[in-house]
Amino acid sequence: MSQPTLLKIYQSLLSAFGPQHWWPANTAEEVIFGAILAQNTTWENAKRAIAALKNTENLSFKKIPTINLEELADLIKSARFLNQKAKALKAVADYLGNTYNFDIEKMKKKPLGKLREELLNLYRIGPETADSILLYALEKPIFVIDAYTKRMFSQHGFMKSDDSYEAYQKFFMDNLPHNVQVYNEFHALIVHTGYLYCKPKPLCEECPLSHF
Ligand code: SF4
Numbered sequence: 001m002s003q004p005t006l007l008k009i010y011q012s013l014l015s016a017f018g019p020q021h022w023w024p025a026n027t028a029e030e031v032i033f034g035a036i037l038a039q040n041t042t043w044e045n046a047k048r049a050i051a052a053l054k055n056t057e058n059l060s061f062k063k064i065p066t067i068n069l070e071e072l073a074d075l076i077k078s079a080r081f082l083n084q085k086a087k088a089l090k091a092v093a094d095y096l097g098n099t100y101n102f103d104i105e106k107m108k109k110k111p112l113g114k115l116r117e118e119l120l121n122l123y124r125i126g127p128e129t130a131d132s133i134l135l136y137a138l139e140k141p142i143f144v145i146d147a148y149t150k151r152m153f154s155q156h157g158f159m160k161s162d163d164s165y166e167a168y169q170k171f172f173m174d175n176l177p178h179n180v181q182v183y184n185e186f187h188a189l190i191v192h193t194g195y196l197y198c199k200p201k202p203l204c205e206e207c208p209l210s211h212f
Contacts, residue, residue: 148194
């Protein structure tokens with residue numbers, strides 16, 4: 001695939017759906033909560049957990065160490081895998097407190113590669129969550145790969161469905177300008193298209209990418 005083809009796909013999705021305004025959060029800190037709470041569940045479930053934290057004034061990593069694990073798990077119960085996610089939030093809170101004194105702006109000053117390594121060392125943070133945090137919370141130029149991306153781009157024959165996360169990421173980053181806004185919007189558009197059309201049984205006739 002050439003760079004113009006990938007950009008054409010991006011433009012087709014953008015003109016079909018318009019800007020997606022991701023990430024749907026008020027602050028960088030909220031994006032990090034969302035990236036963890038949305039793992040292996042729907043965004044609706046994650047949103048309910050975020051609302052529960054907000055309503056109890058606990059949507060802050062400074063507050064997380066003051067809540068015990070059981071209380072935290074109960075607050076986020078709508079997001080599934082509550083015990084694991086409660087532990088993950090506590091691990092991120094410890095990391096942010098110990099390394100950055102809870103200052104996200106200080107965190108943003110560190111190079112992308114170093115931050116990615118730090119995030120991947122944390123409990124239950126895999127490449128998709130780490131890259132979502134890097135792109136959407138810290139505005140670093142890295143492309144996020146998810147299951148929809150793999151399904152769509154393998155269906156069109158650009159990649160194989162069992163290619164690694166890293167291979168997919170390299171494919172996008174080699175063929176797109178290194179631009180945070182493009183990465184932000186393109187991933188959001190892929191998720192939107194995947195949710196609406198690129199289901200296990202794809203609805204290709206209605207999809208804006210049918211001619212690709
Ligand atoms: S629904 Fe069909 S046309 Fe749309 S991205 Fe999936 S495979 Fe491609």
